[in-house]
Amino acid sequence: MNRIHQLDADTANKIAAGEVVERPANVIKELVENSIDAKASKIDVLVTEGGMESMTIIDDGIGMSHEDALMCFSRHATSKIKDDHDLFNITTLGFRGEAIPSIASIAKFSLETNDGHEGSQVIYEFGNRTQVGYLDCPQGTKITVEKIFQNVPARLKYMKSVNAEFAAIYTYLERLALAHSEIAFSLSHNGREIFRTNGSGQLLEVIAVIYGMNVAKNMIPVDFGNEEFSISGYVSNREITRASKNHIITLVNHRYVKNKKSIDAINDVYRQYLSDKRFPIAVINIEVDPYLVDVNVHPAKLEVRFSKEQELHDIITQGINAVLKPQEPAETIHQEPSQPFVFQTEKVQEEPFVFKEPIQEDVIELNDEPVYDQMTLDLREDEKVADEHADYQKEEKTSLKDLPQNPIKEKIYAKGQIRGSYIIGENERGMYLVDQHAALTRIHYERYKNAYQKLDRHMQSLLVPVTLEYTPSEFMRLEEHKNELKAVGIELEVMGPHTYCVRELPMWMDMSDPTSFIEQMIEQILSNQQLDVIELMEEAIKSLANQASIKDNTYLSQQAMQAILDDLMRCDNPYVDIKSHPTFVFYSDYELEKLFKKVN
Known part of the structure; x- marks a missing residue:
């Protein structure tokens, strides 16, 4: 008995629908693109219950004859191309002839069209033609799709909420409106107009x-x-x-x-x-x-x-x-020629490097505390950040410098500094060249992470509220996920059309740029429909660690250098910074002697 056989037309169309139509937004995309190809100047889209109940597309395009109205339900029937040569010269949005038969196989599909000579009506129900006739209607085409996926339960159960499905439709119609400003688009949901453009071509x-x-x-x-x-x-x-x-x-x-x-x-x-x-x-x-x-x-x-x-x-x-x-600001352009980057070269030529102590004003002294404590490890007590970004509520908090410290893994003795950026250290094993900025970011990262393992539920009021403006489709999706944001301390207050206001933030958040941080959280919601707080906290901690670290070309006292080396070797992972770059390079006694060709 033969095992290979030809699939029937209905099964083939359902398979094609699986590729072409994943959700109601795909139906809108395919049918509105057909309207654009039909030279429509006005396209109205009416949606009920996010498209899961019904979708109607009405255009004033060239319409179809009675014969074409029947033919368009056949697979790969199209007016856009004639042969394979046309595949290399496609000037229309559609060309495969798959959309209408695929949609008609998984929904109730009603087509009303008039090419200027006669009106026609064709109705399909889940792949079966149930009605054909002539109809008095204006020139153009009206298509209504109802009960999508009712005959494909496996696909139906993967549909998202009404708001999520409508937001997807809204998003794609926005893109089409941007692509065709010469067409007047309108979008209505449950009888209420949501979106409209005037088709002015601007x-x-x-x-x-x-x-x-x-x-x-x-x-x-x-x-x-x-x-x-x-x-x-x-x-x-x-x-x-x-x-x-x-x-x-x-x-x-x-x-x-x-x-x-x-x-x-x-x-x-x-x-x-x-x-x-x-x-x-x-x-x-x-x-x-x-x-x-x-x-x-x-x-x-x-x-x-x-x-x-x-x-x-x-x-x-x-x-x-x-x-x-x-x-570019004019002052920036004028400053560049007058401040060429040659001061270091001139300094080196006049004062060759001889391991002498830098001038006093460039040296950061310790005053019995590590250099990074002076620079305010505890961001919550950082007056500069508080003044610029927030009015913190007075809550009792644990300072980072009060946290228990790990024992030193290996004692490294500070011996000097190069270019205000690298610390030279040694011990009985050999020589260390330490990147002071990388070392400090690692130290701060581990201390902040230990301090903020649990979300701090205390809130801080902002002196200047953060305002966030989104497109209408994004606004709709955010309305559905506001509770997820509220659970981590971000309460979105509606301030106007498609605009939110945030008046207070949780203590654990990165306050150096609250607007950017909130937008990162919201972008996770928009892209993934979920919020990964752990990932966001990780990014916040890395940002805090980087801000608290001193930059290159900063000269340190001997005591400050020793404090950095000691605290680096207390870290769980002292070998790389937060970007996985090495914090130091090590040369053993043998490697040093080999560099100078004292040993083979």
Whole structure:
């Protein structure tokens, strides 16, 4: 008996639906893209219960004839391409002919369309055609999808909450609106209009609708390219940042895609201007000959491949650099020539290094306490941080210097210092060259970690409340997860449309940049739908350790150097710093003699 057989059409469509349709947002994506390809100037999306109850897409496009209305339910039936040669010259958003039959196989699907000559209606229920006829309707197309996944229980149980599913729809419609500012989009949920653009063709107006007027006012237009690539759009200035790359939006011939090379090119330029873990907002469209880009590499058509990807990367880097450079403050530009970095070289030439004590004002004395205690190990008692960032509640706390200390693993005797950055030490085993900054970050890291093993539930009121503004779709998702943030001490107070206010923070948080730290927590919620407090605390402790450590080119007294070496050797892991870089290098007596060729 033959084992291999042809699958029936319904089973094949359900398999295809597994690739094309994972959630209601995928249905909206496929059908709205069809409306765009149909040259619609107005697209309305109506959603009930996050799309799990019903979704309706209405457009004023060219519509379909009665024959085409029937044909579109057949697999791989499309008006976008005719043969394999067209795959290398795709100018439409859709082209595979899989979306409509796949959706119709896992939902109730109603199609009403008019091509300007006659109106037609076709209804399918879970893969079976139940009604065909003619209908009096305006030109364009109206599609209603109901009861999605009702015949696929395994897929249905993986659906998220109503708000989460609608937020995914909202997010993708925002991307389509940015890609097609010439189309008037509207989105309604449970009978209430949530989102609308006017279709004026002004990208900046769409950015204002999504991100708010404050962001729109701080966006910089870009327009550059060469004979093969033309890049246009907007990028944010240095003051407007976000906690993830999700707001770097790349479009290729007005198709929303996630092109890693282009995103990285934009991000790399901003790295010289923004702090760590801060990213710009950018919306750029890359116009390119369809023959130079392959859009048929991803089931959802969210990735593309360029034939000249490195060239595109270089063009974006140069173009964004040219836009951002003129923003440099004039005083900075004038200061650079007058303060060339040559003072160290001149000093070395005039005063050769002879292990003499540096001038008194550059030396940090101990005054019977370790150097890092003088620099206020306990961040909660740091007056500078308190003055700049918060008004701490008066709660009894344990100072880091009151914690029990481990025994010294190995005694190293401080002998001198090089360039204010490296401590020379020795013992009976040999010589040590210690990176003083790396050593101190390790010392502070372990002390902070021991001190804050448990979350401090005491709260501190902020002198200046932190305000956080999000896109409407992000705001919806955060509303669903506010309790998770509240459980760790972050209470989001609604302050206005899509805006939150935070008035107090838990004691364990990194107060050097509270806004950035809160945004990192919220980004975890937006990206992963969960909050990893342990990971965030680890990042906070590393940041505190780095801030408390003295920088390079800082000269220390003999007593301060000895204190660093002693406390380093009390650490559980004295060998690497918080970035896994070595804290010291060791030369045994034999290795030293070998360096000078005294032994073989």
